[in-house]
Amino acid sequence: MMEIGDRLKQLRLLQGKTQKEMSDGCLDRSFYSRVENNKNSIVVEDLISILRSNNISIVDFFNSFGETQPKNHIYQEMIETAFVEKNINKLQAIQRDATFTNQIIKYVAELLIVKLENRTNEYKKLREKFKKYIYHLDKWDEDSLWILAYIMFVYDFGDLEWVVDSIFNKFQHDRINDSKIVYLLAQISVNYLKICSKQDKAKAQVQKTLDFLDDLPNISEIALYKMYGICCQSTNHKKDYEIILKESGYERYFK
Structure with a gap:
């Protein structure tokens, strides 16, 4: 406890x-x-x-000492929805909400606003806040995995490689029974594959990520992520995958 x-x-x-x-x-x-x-x-x-x-x-x-649903989850879902909808006003409302005191999750909202407004010059300041948080983590849980999934793009590749490796090492031999954790691990894996695709000499990391994604439990929540991993291994298949996403209305989630 x-x-x-x-x-x-x-x-x-x-x-x-x-x-x-x-x-x-x-x-x-x-x-x-x-x-x-x-x-x-x-x-x-x-x-x-x-x-x-x-x-x-x-x-x-x-x-947190009882069974009450953490407030974090509610705000995480609000941030996810606002970001997908590119609704900056909703993200700003979360930042201003005085009843929600989780500053790191508010920083995620701020980072996504900066991304939507293409103010890349502000990435460095926010990156340092997140690095400090990640560095002092004792363990990877649902909240910290969610945060990483939404801030990965702002990391330097060298630092990100260390962080993702720590996650792979933690979970690759575990039997994961929590579907939300599985979903977040799949999301992180796909995000990392996209980042690796822009790096030279990242083939080893790509293969490690594909293997990790493939080993995750085959639950329905991550079917699209699993499909993405398979399609990353073939240019033609990836093109087919993009067509499927577009026709199914999911394309915007993977941009």
Whole structure:
């Protein structure tokens, strides 16, 4: 079961903050560090002070210890829909939503706005925020996989290669029973194949990705992704695949 320290660290990383920034004005940083590592307990008054100081809902904090559906999923779906529809206004509304305090997911919305508006000069600033978040991850879960799937295009290829390899190494020998995790892994694989296609000397990474995609469970949710992997191995097949997508109304999801 998740402990209070684990939850504090998770929320701190999602806000892109250091331990000093998270505990500032509430606790000594070294003591806060021990709380995060579950080596020291924290009194209720100090915990509430930290949550309020960082605009974290007390209800949202404790929801993670029960069976309540995380708020993140709702906003992720809103961002996905807005991006596919190229609806910048909806993405901006998510950024302004004061009731949603997951700063990293808000950064994803900001990045997608920048992409839609073709402001590529702003990629570097956002890339550093995401690199900091990814670097401090303890594990790959549904939220972190979703974030990666939508920020991959802004990464330097060398850094991205390391990140994707860590995912492949984590999941390639696991029996994955969560269909959402499978879907996100397939999405990351296809995104990576597209990025690799623009790189010289990336054949080994392409083959590794194709093998990983092929080994994912054959569930209906990733049928199109599986098909894409097969078609990547043949130019003619890829052309046929693009025709199928266009006629089926799915083309825009793979642009």
